Amino acid sequence: MNELFDGMLLVFNFQTLLVILIAAIFGVFVGAIPGLSATMAVALLVPITFAMEPTAAIAAIITTAAMAIFAGDIPATYLNIPGTPASAAYVADSAAMGRQGRARECLGVNVTCSVIGGLAGTLVLVMIAPSLAEFALNFSSYEYFWLAVLGLGSAVFISQGSAVKGFLSLMVGLLLATVGLDLVTGAPRFTFDVPDLMGGINFIPVMIGFFAMYEVMKLYGQHKLTGDRPVQSIAPQHGSVFGKVPTHLKHYWKNVVRGSTLGAFIGALPGAGADIAAWIAYALSKKRSKTPEAYGTGHVEGLVDASSANNSAVAGAWVPALVFGIPGDSITAIVIGVLYMKGMNPGPTIFMDNSAMAYGLFTAFFVANLILLPIGYLAIRSAHIFAVTPTRVLMPIILCFCIVGAFAINNSLTDVWIMLACGITAYLISTANFPIAPAILGLVLGNVLESNFMTSMIKADGNLLAFIERPISATLGALVLLIALFPLLKKLWQRCHGQPLINPAQGGQ
Amino acid sequence: MKDLVFGMIFIALGITVIVLARDFPAVPGMQYGADLFPTLIAIGMIGGGAVLSVTALGQIRQSTVDIRLPNDFLRSTLCAALPCLMVGAYILLNETLGAASMMLLIMLVLLIQQGVRILPAAAISVAATAVISLSFGHLLKVPLPTGPLGF
Numbered sequence: 123m124n125e126l127f128d129g130m131l132l133v134f135n136f137q138t139l140l141v142i143l144i145a146a147i148f149g150v151f152v153g154a155i156p157g158l159s160a161t162m163a164v165a166l167l168v169p170i171t172f173a174m175e176p177t178a179a180i181a182a183i184i185t186t187a188a189m190a191i192f193a194g195d196i197p198a199t200y201l202n203i204p205g206t207p208a209s210a211a212y213v214a215d216s217a218a219m220g221r222q223g224r225a226r227e228c229l230g231v232n233v234t235c236s237v238i239g240g241l242a243g244t245l246v247l248v249m250i251a252p253s254l255a256e257f258a259l260n261f262s263s264y265e266y267f268w269l270a271v272l273g274l275g276s277a278v279f280i281s282q283g284s285a286v287k288g289f290l291s292l293m294v295g296l297l298l299a300t301v302g303l304d305l306v307t308g309a310p311r312f313t314f315d316v317p318d319l320m321g322g323i324n325f326i327p328v329m330i331g332f333f334a335m336y337e338v339m340k341l342y343g344q345h346k347l348t349g350d351r352p353v354q355s356i357a358p359q360h361g362s363v364f365g366k367v368p369t370h371l372k373h374y375w376k377n378v379v380r381g382s383t384l385g386a387f388i389g390a391l392p393g394a395g396a397d398i399a400a401w402i403a404y405a406l407s408k409k410r411s412k413t414p415e416a417y418g419t420g421h422v423e424g425l426v427d428a429s430s431a432n433n434s435a436v437a438g439a440w441v442p443a444l445v446f447g448i449p450g451d452s453i454t455a456i457v458i459g460v461l462y463m464k465g466m467n468p469g470p471t472i473f474m475d476n477s478a479m480a481y482g483l484f485t486a487f488f489v490a491n492l493i494l495l496p497i498g499y500l501a502i503r504s505a506h507i508f509a510v511t512p513t514r515v516l517m518p519i520i521l522c523f524c525i526v527g528a529f530a531i532n533n534s535l536t537d538v539w540i541m542l543a544c545g546i547t548a549y550l551i552s553t554a555n556f557p558i559a560p561a562i563l564g565l566v567l568g569n570v571l572e573s574n575f576m577t578s579m580i581k582a583d584g585n586l587l588a589f590i591e592r593p594i595s596a597t598l599g600a601l602v603l604l605i606a607l608f609p610l611l612k613k614l615w616q617r618c619h620g621q622p623l624i625n626p627a628q629g630g631q
Numbered sequence: 632m633k634d635l636v637f638g639m640i641f642i643a644l645g646i647t648v649i650v651l652a653r654d655f656p657a658v659p660g661m662q663y664g665a666d667l668f669p670t671l672i673a674i675g676m677i678g679g680g681a682v683l684s685v686t687a688l689g690q691i692r693q694s695t696v697d698i699r700l701p702n703d704f705l706r707s708t709l710c711a712a713l714p715c716l717m718v719g720a721y722i723l724l725n726e727t728l729g730a731a732s733m734m735l736l737i738m739l740v741l742l743i744q745q746g747v748r749i750l751p752a753a754a755i756s757v758a759a760t761a762v763i764s765l766s767f768g769h770l771l772k773v774p775l776p777t778g779p780l781g782f
Contacts (some may be wrong), residue, residue, distance in 0.1 A: 343711030
């Protein structure tokens with residue numbers, strides 16, 4: 123109980139609350155501008171969190187992510203452009219409501235469902251993570267090896283698009299993770315005599331390259347940046363933000379519960395984040411609805427499911443990240459790097475070694491989701507600002523942020539080179555429709571996978587059967603097999619229901 | 632067509648990794664050395680690259696895919712390369728000209744390239760450079776290089 127109070131005190135102080143407030147405004151801004159994703163917001167935030175206390179840094183990341191995922195709904199409603207891919211699932215409904223002059227009603231439902239979804243996801247995190255951590259104390263290198271494979275397998279097979287391309291993207295990430303001194307033998311690998319590479323490739327410049335630099339390049343690669351979006355195309359709006367929310371919630375409370383639960387579960391799956399949660403929740407909602415024909419025409423039901431699910435997934439993704447050090451999505455992939463830097467090593471012992479900070483993190487989740495309501499309300503009322511913010515002015519500023527942010531990690535220009543190389547790689551492979559998330563997970567999990575694989579091989583003296591001799595490792599191995607069969611199951615679903623489970627055009631958050 | 636090129640690149644990368652990994656020192660008495668994991672990754676790359684290439688070749692033979700480059704390919708690639716050139720210029724010149732001057736130049740070039748008029752572009756660049764330099768250089772104490780003008 124004392125730890126719980128200590129944890130709460132870490133959040134309820136002036137400095138941390140101020141950080142949360144600023145992070146909320148930053149998250150709304152980045153999320154609401156099309157082309158800037160929630161992951162990009164977090165990647166840009168990391169260098170700034172260096173100077174902060176660990177709890178304030180983590181709280182800033184949590185708040186930014188939660189805010190950005192909601193704020194993606196604002197341009198989706200007003201301009202028919204999802205601010206982040208997590209809002210893409212229900213953009214047709216949001217935009218239709220916007221055109222009918224019901225944008226405020228739509229966003230009111232979005233923000234309320236986001237808060238409920240976020241709180242539900244947090245509850246799942248609070249309830250599951252500590253008991254899962256206790257259970258995970260029994261894990262040996264075999265189980266950790268399978269967990270890492272499970273995470274990487276989910277990234278390849280559950281994420282969208284071609285599984286071969288996902289696999290190759292993963293190989294790029296794993297190869298990047300081998301750079302530096304080998305953990306078992308101490309031999310330098312792929313360092314090319316560059317001293318800065320001896321310690322391995324730092325996550326953060328890679329993330330900035332993959333998510334921020336890449337976005338800048340992508341937008342410049344398009345013909346014209348959204349300089350002067352026609353403001354007059356926004357339909358005149360009427361009604362209040364929360365006026366009809368109670369009616370909708372009363373009508374669709376089952377959808378809120380279903381979306382939140384599903385979102386937390388999907389978020390907790392490694393490799394599947396808020397965007398996939400929203401797609402699946404929307405598809406399921408449509409399938410179970412009495413009026414599926416109304417979907418896509420400004421119907422609230424699908425919005426309720428999907429906007430609860432995407433915010434719930436943000437919290438759910440922290441379960442494997444905290445307990446096993448295995449990221450649930452690309453945001454938690456960045457977070458794991460930050461946790462290590464702040465001395466809060468993720469793993470089953472996190473609730474013993476750092477219990478106060480772990481409870482502080484839970485409290486930060488509750489505060490971040492609650493602050494979503496007032497900041498979200500203000501953002502909805504001043505939505506026209508985001509509609510006229512020109513991307514062509516923001517992109518050069520973001521590029522300079524990327525350069526200085528990458529440099530600030532170790533005060534080294536090598537990190538700026540790494541960021542540049544990763545940005546170019548991400549741009550090149552994404553032009554051929556390779557997903558980027560598997561590469562990130564590969565980089566984060568590469569060392570976990572290799573060290574546990576090598577330890578297990580040495581322990582078992584090369585006997586591969588030892589990997590499935592223990593009951594938990596055998597179960598995890600079977601789960602990996604199930605995940606590998608996912609593309610087959612997806613095809614079966616499509617054949618039975620005549621619609622894709624996940625829209626193949628989406629990727630990232 | 633792109634898939635075929637990427638397939639071949641991955642196969643070539645895989646072979647290079649195997650060749651480089653052979654030089655990693657082995658530890659006497661240990662069955663598995665530092666080269667095991669990179670070699671497994673390389674095999675994965677070669678296998679995945681081969682599948683991708685063969686699938687792409689099949690599609691090209693059936694001519695179900697258009698192998699011509701899109702009309703605006705060169706233009707969009709050049710535009711996407713511009714931010715990269717700017718980062719390259721920053722890396723090479725920041726210690727000579729100073730981080731702030733380089734950021735100012737980068738923003739000016741990119742804003743003007745996007746059609747922002749010179750005066751607003753200059754105002755935005757100066758303001759954004761001041762914010763970034765002050766926040767990182769002074770508040771976060773990042774040792775950003777200073778140029779001959781002292782910033």
